[in-house]
Amino acid sequence: MSVAPPKMLATLRVNGAEIACAFNPNRTLLEVLREDLALTGTKHGCEMGHCGACTVLVDGETVLSCLTLAVECVDREIVTVEGMAGAGELHPLQRAFVECGAAQCGYCTPGMLLSAAALLESNGAPRKSEIEAALAGNLCRCTGYVKIVEAVALAAERMREAAHA
Numbered sequence: 794m795s796v797a798p799p800k801m802l803a804t805l806r807v808n809g810a811e812i813a814c815a816f817n818p819n820r821t822l823l824e825v826l827r828e829d830l831a832l833t834g835t836k837h838g839c840e841m842g843h844c845g846a847c848t849v850l851v852d853g854e855t856v857l858s859c860l861t862l863a864v865e866c867v868d869r870e871i872v873t874v875e876g877m878a879g880a881g882e883l884h885p886l887q888r889a890f891v892e893c894g895a896a897q898c899g900y901c902t903p904g905m906l907l908s909a910a911a912l913l914e915s916n917g918a919p920r921k922s923e924i925e926a927a928l929a930g931n932l933c934r935c936t937g938y939v940k941i942v943e944a945v946a947l948a949a950e951r952m953r954e955a956a957h958a
């Protein structure tokens with residue numbers, strides 16, 4: 794009979810909040826976010842690194858949370874889709890996704906949003922090909938991608954305008 798490893802106590806920084814938690818060291822970040830912290834915006838897809846549904850940001854970089862142990866993320870900044878909106882206001886990417894019809898079933902949307910956010914953080918004026926490359930690891934079974942790419946371009950344009958206002 795196998796015995797589960799003892800739980801470790803750790804503090805995770807998620808969406809700007811310090812959260813004390815206890816988890817087994819073999820638990821993935823996806824499992825801890827969804828099952829322990831009830832942050833179910835991060836989606837559970839293939840669990841093999843193929844679909845991108847589980848994408849979150851760790852220290853500003855996109856990470857597949859299904860392939861990342863939670864213990865690797867201690868003392869790092871984790872951002873999930875729940876952390877994107879400001880006080881009562883959608884993130885420009887979220888607003889653009891709504892306006893462009895870039896979300897249909899929405900299962901891929903959290904991962905798409907976070908991959909796009911990481912892109913716009915490093916490149917405020919991406920070309921279409923750069924948006925497509927940044928989202929290449931995020932699969933969508935509904936939209937055909939055209940509206941998603943349009944939404945990211947629209948959000949980028951608005952964020953540039955806001956920065957220069």
Ligand code: FES
Pocket residue numbers: 836837838839840841842843844845846847848857858859860
């Ligand atoms: S669930 Fe992580 S890549 Fe598919």
Ligand code: FES
Pocket residue numbers: 895896897898899900901902932933934935936
């Ligand atoms: S909107 Fe359904 S998978 Fe992308």
